[in-house]
Amino acid sequence: MIRRVGGYIKNEDSALLRGGELHLDALHLPCYASDPAASVRDCFPTSMAVAPFSKNPSQMTDAEIAQLKMPYARILEYLKPWMGRFILGVFIGIVAAAFNGVLIVGVSLIFQLVLDGGAKTLGTPVQLPVFGEVNLAQVLGMANDTPVGLGGVIIACACIPVLMFLNGFLEYLNKYCLAWVGTKMLFHIRSDVFRSVLRQSPAFFSHTKAGELMQTVFNQSRVAQSNAVQLVQLITNRPLTIVTILFVLFSQDWFFTLMSLVIFPLCLAPIIAIGRKVRKSGSREEKEVGTMMTTMHESFTGIRLVKGYAREEYEVKRFDKANAEMCRNMLRWTRAMELIGPIVESVASIGIAAGLVYFWVQERSASELIVLVMALTKIYPPAKELSKVNLLMQKTVYAVNKVVHLLEREADIKDLPGAPELPRIKGGVTFENVSFAYSKIDGSKLDKAAVTNVSMELSPGKFYALVGPSGAGKSTLFSLLLRFYDPDSGRVLMDGTDIRTVTQDSVRGNIGLVSQDTFLFHDTIRENIRYGRLNATEEEIIAAAKKAHAHDFIQAQQGGYNAIVGDSGCNLSGGQKQRLSIARAILRNAPILLLDEATSALDTETEKIIQEAIHVLSEGKTVIAIAHRLSTIMQADQIIVMRDGGVADIGSHDELLKKSELYQKLYSLQFHE
Known part of the structure; x- marks a missing residue:
């Protein structure tokens, strides 16, 4: 239960806030500021206020996995748009199951007309x-003495493939309709899971393995879809198939049918035992696939480090460990699934053997026995498939819960309901008593704050620099301005607007970023530049490249602007990648420009080129730069010196050399010689 006490939200039940209080004044929420009597739900979305914490299935123990339940209501949301096709598929499955009775009756009639000497006339009664x-002559409206003849036999026998085709075609339509629905569901589930992952804050990605995310988005969603479709087919079609065939069999010879099935329960004991032994193998297999995906992703993205340290064999061993465990679980799973078939078939053969003895004693015709045995053999495939339902369900439940966990995970940073767009700003930035501490993997805050009570006002169109030792909080201020995180207390404002009251996209739309760690997509040079503004024309892209001093080297590439940069830009040098990053920022043309160590990893000649490009990029913008090389920011209008998460001094280069001991120390370390 969440209740309000004074200026606090107290939560007595929800795991989200249990044992803690959330101070409304510190959040500076518009609803609370304008109306102190506002309820909690006026300030927060319902899902944000009361959503329970859902544990990631990949982090569960085997005992916890065994207790997982199928979230039917969540899956039903994706089924609703295709409910008509789904119902049609289920209905066709029911018709296909019932048609098995028609098939048995038809085959019985044909066998009696043809085998054991056959019927000479249509008036000969058949059972x-x-x-x-039944008297066929009366049914067909013909004389009793109408001979069957060779033509009649051929027509009767030709009906067998027709009946078999109809039976198979109905099965095909059933599977196709359900597979069509399943494929549509898979598309939307994958899309929503991917969207849910992308809307998470950087804090989520810092605690989550990329390989496991890829495994969930691609493989777990596929497992959930394919197994769910298979389960629907089994549950809706197979039981009715068995009931229909048994009804026909009991109507023809109840004693033979009973004797054939009386020993069927004997196969249930080993099936149950096998199910208990390997029911966790399916979920374990999926977990190990996630580990393999993580190892591959890290090895491929860090291939230069792997090779530089000659760690190929070490990475192979990491991969093989997960690979071997996954293969063992796959083998257990396959052994369990395939062992059930021979057990059921052995039981069926005992029933057939007993039936042969029975027919010998009763001196009955072979045609009757053939029909009964054929009908019995049609029972066992669906019975065998139904026996696998429990094992299949275990794997499906794990996959579905893994997918639903990501679908329902609330983002740490969310727009307020109905938040407006932030229009293009002039470039003013204000940090107002901002404090922030990063979170641990369990969600609790670190004891030491990254920034504490930071206050500063940055005017539009000026150049500001952040300097200080590592860990001083410089990059954290960038992250707060980009709203990757929200401050624990205080506010960040753009042109006087609290960035938490407007949409995240509109905040970031007013910011351009050039970082030391330039990332390029495995695509053409053109598309990597266009990423700054997706609707840019060819002329605008080329103009941005020229301003970034990138046009000449682009033209020298084979393919020019169509050249593929490779994975993370591996086909380009560091300086070339940086110039493309600057071209991208120029194309974005945002009023605020963040430079994060943009030239620290470059040689002197390349640095000069980059500095010229940055000078062009910075014209008319509010520039905030993080730099360890003081030579790159000595001309800044204001230099903010940071230490231990706070602002130590602010001033120009000359002013700081006179009054700031920390700045003097940093300057002396770089320029003393």
Whole structure:
């Protein structure tokens, strides 16, 4: 239960806030500022206020995995748009199951007309399951003495493939309709899971393995879809198939049918035992696939480090460990699934053997026995498949819960309901008593804050620099300005607007970023530049490249602007990648420009080129730069010196050399010689 006490939200039940209080004044929420009597739900979305914490299935123990339940309501949301096709598929499955009875009756009739000497005339009575004794001549409206003849036999025998085709075609339509629905669901589930992952804050990605995310988005969603479709087919079609065939069999010879099935329960004991032994193998297999994906992703993205340290064999061993465990679980799973078949078939053969003895004693015709045995053999495939439902369900439940966990995970940073767009600003930035501490993997805050009570006002169109030792909080201020995180207390404002009251996209739309760690997509040079503004024309892209001093080297590439940069830009040098990053920022043309160590890893000649490009990029913008090389920021309008998460001094280069001991120390370390 969440209740309000004074200026606090107290939560007595929810795991989200249990044992803690959330101070409304510190959040500076518009609803609370304008109306102190506002309720909690006026300030927070319902899901944000009361959403329970859902544990990631990949972090569960085997005992916890065994207790997982199928979230039917969540899956039903994706089924609703295709409910008509789904119902049609289920209905066709029911018709296909019932048609098995028609098939048995038809085959019984044909066998009696053809085998054991056959019927000479249509008036000869035949004994059919369910219908009893039937006179075909009367049914067809013909004379009793009408001969069957060779033509009649050929027509009757030709009906067998027709009946088999109809039976198979109905099965095909059933599977196709359900697979069509499943494929549509898979598309939307994958899309929503991917969207849910992308809306998470950087804090989520810092605690989550990329390989496991890829495994969930691609493989777990596929497992959930394919297994769910298979389960629907099994549950809706197979039981009715068995009931239909048994009804026909009991109507023809109840004693034979009973004797054939009386020992069927004997196979249940080993099936149950096998199910208990390997029911966790499916979920373990999926967990190990996630580990393998993580190892591959890290090895491929860090291939230069792997090779530089000659760690190929070490990475192979990491991969093989997960690979071997996954293969063992796959083998257990396969052994369990395939062992069930021979057990059920052995039981069926005992029933057939007993039936042969029974027919010998009763001196009955072979045609009757053939029909009964054929009907019995049609029972066992669906019975065998139904026996796998429990094992299949275990794997499906784990996959579905893994997918749903990501679908329902609330983002740490969310827009307020109905938050407006921030229009293009002039470039003013204000940090107002901002404090922030990063979170641990369990969600609790670190004891030491990254920034504490930071206050500063940056005017539009000026150049500001952040300097200080590592860990001083410089990059954290960038992250707060980009709203990757929200401050624990205080506010960050753009042109006087609290960035938490407007949409995240509109905040970031007013910011351009050039970082030391330039990332390029495995795409053409053109598309990597266009990423700054997706609707940019070819002329604008080329103009941005020229301003970034990138046009000449682009033209020298084979393919020019169509050249592929390679994975993370591996086909380009560091300086070339940086110039493309600057071209991207120029194309974005945002009023605020963040430079994060943009030239620290470059040689002197390349640094000069980059500095010229940055000078062009910075014209008319509010520039905030993080730099360890003081030579790159000595001309800044204001230099902010940071230490231990706070602002130590602010001033120009000359002013700081006179009054700031820390700045003097940093300057002396770089320029003393």
